Amino acid sequence: MFKLETENSIKFYSPKNEVITKSLPVFYNKEMKLARDVTTYIINQLKPSRILDSMCATGIRSIRIAKECNVKEIVANDINPLAIKLTKKNAKLNKVSLSLSNKNLNILLYEEKPFDYIDIDPFGSPVIFIEPAISNIKNNGILAITATDLGPLYGRHPSTCRRRYNCIPLNNYFRKELAARILIYRSQIIASSHDKSLIPVFVDAGQYYIRVYFKCTKSKSNKVFKQHKHLFYNSKNLEYSFDYFPESTVHGPFYIGSLWDKSLTQNFNLIKYLKDESTLDVFGYYDIHKICKKFKLSSKIKISTLIDNLKSSGYKASRTHFSPQGIRSNIEIKELINHLT
Amino acid sequence: MFKLETENSIKFYSPKNEVITKSLPVFYNKEMKLARDVTTYIINQLKPSRILDSMCATGIRSIRIAKECNVKEIVANDINPLAIKLTKKNAKLNKVSLSLSNKNLNILLYEEKPFDYIDIDPFGSPVIFIEPAISNIKNNGILAITATDLGPLYGRHPSTCRRRYNCIPLNNYFRKELAARILIYRSQIIASSHDKSLIPVFVDAGQYYIRVYFKCTKSKSNKVFKQHKHLFYNSKNLEYSFDYFPESTVHGPFYIGSLWDKSLTQNFNLIKYLKDESTLDVFGYYDIHKICKKFKLSSKIKISTLIDNLKSSGYKASRTHFSPQGIRSNIEIKELINHLT
Numbered sequence: 059m060f061k062l063e064t065e066n067s068i069k070f071y072s073p074k075n076e077v078i079t080k081s082l083p084v085f086y087n088k089e090m091k092l093a094r095d096v097t098t099y100i101i102n103q104l105k106p107s108r109i110l111d112s113m114c115a116t117g118i119r120s121i122r123i124a125k126e127c128n129v130k131e132i133v134a135n136d137i138n139p140l141a142i143k144l145t146k147k148n149a150k151l152n153k154v155s156l157s158l159s160n161k162n163l164n165i166l167l168y169e170e171k172p173f174d175y176i177d178i179d180p181f182g183s184p185v186i187f188i189e190p191a192i193s194n195i196k197n198n199g200i201l202a203i204t205a206t207d208l209g210p211l212y213g214r215h216p217s218t219c220r221r222r223y224n225c226i227p228l229n230n231y232f233r234k235e236l237a238a239r240i241l242i243y244r245s246q247i248i249a250s251s252h253d254k255s256l257i258p259v260f261v262d263a264g265q266y267y268i269r270v271y272f273k274c275t276k277s278k279s280n281k282v283f284k285q286h287k288h289l290f291y292n293s294k295n296l297e298y299s300f301d302y303f304p305e306s307t308v309h310g311p312f313y314i315g316s317l318w319d320k321s322l323t324q325n326f327n328l329i330k331y332l333k334d335e336s337t338l339d340v341f342g343y344y345d346i347h348k349i350c351k352k353f354k355l356s357s358k359i360k361i362s363t364l365i366d367n368l369k370s371s372g373y374k375a376s377r378t379h380f381s382p383q384g385i386r387s388n389i390e391i392k393e394l395i396n397h398l399t
Numbered sequence: 400m401f402k403l404e405t406e407n408s409i410k411f412y413s414p415k416n417e418v419i420t421k422s423l424p425v426f427y428n429k430e431m432k433l434a435r436d437v438t439t440y441i442i443n444q445l446k447p448s449r450i451l452d453s454m455c456a457t458g459i460r461s462i463r464i465a466k467e468c469n470v471k472e473i474v475a476n477d478i479n480p481l482a483i484k485l486t487k488k489n490a491k492l493n494k495v496s497l498s499l500s501n502k503n504l505n506i507l508l509y510e511e512k513p514f515d516y517i518d519i520d521p522f523g524s525p526v527i528f529i530e531p532a533i534s535n536i537k538n539n540g541i542l543a544i545t546a547t548d549l550g551p552l553y554g555r556h557p558s559t560c561r562r563r564y565n566c567i568p569l570n571n572y573f574r575k576e577l578a579a580r581i582l583i584y585r586s587q588i589i590a591s592s593h594d595k596s597l598i599p600v601f602v603d604a605g606q607y608y609i610r611v612y613f614k615c616t617k618s619k620s621n622k623v624f625k626q627h628k629h630l631f632y633n634s635k636n637l638e639y640s641f642d643y644f645p646e647s648t649v650h651g652p653f654y655i656g657s658l659w660d661k662s663l664t665q666n667f668n669l670i671k672y673l674k675d676e677s678t679l680d681v682f683g684y685y686d687i688h689k690i691c692k693k694f695k696l697s698s699k700i701k702i703s704t705l706i707d708n709l710k711s712s713g714y715k716a717s718r719t720h721f722s723p724q725g726i727r728s729n730i731e732i733k734e735l736i737n738h739l740t
Contacts, residue, residue: 162509162510164505164509164531164534165506165509165510168503168505168506168509169503169506185592186530186534186592186593189527189530190505193505193527217619217621218619220591220621220624221591221592221594221619221621222591222592223592224588224591224592247565250561250562250563250565251526251527251562251563251564251565252527253562278558278559278562280558280561280562283561
């Protein structure tokens, strides 16, 4: 029923499952190792002292934080008693001390004294857990939110996106970044009702997830609304603008501000291209293959050469961790096409 | 410290306070008698069986429901131990049986089995209690929400309205109705994230409060978004439209649908004009005095005569409980001015 897994220096028991589904009470997802690498990096940078791993499953994230970071207290919670049993066993196996909690997360968040760091990583949409987390997090605390409901966020299920995120999504080639921007928009809207302000300090995306780390401060400011904009998009020529123009469809609102706090990315090397792209405060990116296909261009140019060309023409340009064929640049699409032909 | 009050057939103890402020742990507000009359009316019409009076204070609403309605169970909750002590004493005095609860409301809502009727009546904004209530209410249950933060809802504090209700308010002569429409918009947005749908079935407004009764159903439908519209407004000629026009300012989004279920108002006589106005599905109303002042008209016409004139010209018209000088009509403002001169 259980097998011994290894992640970094940690050995731990995990249920034997061939396929991961929502119906499993507890599971370990190898795909998320990199996300956990990032978590311990961020915690080591920002040094929160009291941490909540809100849906701990096997306990792997809590145990890694206990092993790899210097924190005062880690509460590992899961609504499932099996998960807590397993987390207890795994903590013992790795000789780390965790405070275990077997509660409905929303009750825990309303009962417990505030945390410096709350990690929300549910199966599917995190949206219904954001408000309780906001009501619990300490001033200047960190809130990490994972979304895996990429269908709605990518605009494949726009009506679900509308309901969950109050946003009209856009299913185009930079939808992975838009997914993060939708999650940020929705989280900020929830926080503002509580007179709190959420500032994204780090975003990372894998094949099956989007993760956003926010700094949460008490604030009665409405500045955040200035960073929420609708996007007007023309699917024929791929042009877009935050101002209305004819023959465009309307999408959003999206958060349009910075995704990364540069003090967190300047020494960050766990994810290729992320450090580079974080230096460019640009909305969206270009998927070169998709653009070539769309405009029937047979460009043979290498992405690295294209980036060099753009830079020598005076543009900012970098690759992006959101897409292997993507480039992030402040060039407009019409000009970019000239560089591809 | 306490004095004996009377409301309908009920005698009950209430703290002696000259002025009602947020800092009082428990208070009784005579101004709300009419709102409670409406509550028992609605409960007698809709017959919910298990009721939560979420912030019961002296217990007056719970005791009135117990005396005046035929319900199975009433949970009277308050976070303040004094309030529960007082409610217990008052329930005994009136020989009614209540289930008493002395909890943080959000914890109660996440712990308890669902209710058929939840009443939220806080001092100030109800917005942070809506999500927990939504997560608890039974399918087809009734959610009654009171807002007393009329400054933000009336547009006197637009930035607070933006934060709490995610809405740009409009401080004009029909702001009392807009306040209800903002509260409805915000509540519906919160419900939609939980795959639930809130349909307003009754709205009543007093000098210091707005109350909305919603029917809550499970629904993955996005129909509700079609009833959320921005309003474009010209403060010079008081014209407005849901479509953009030049020289207008943008406000909202507002809920633009019906405020009353006619099956609840056809025999309703507790509030003057409310039954009449509920038969007209019209957005907004006209304040005749303010319009005459604005356009420097010295109209001497009686409101009742004006309504008769409009009706004989083929328009729908009625008075409105939102304003003693108000009329509700499907006439446009330009035409209305012709009738005033």
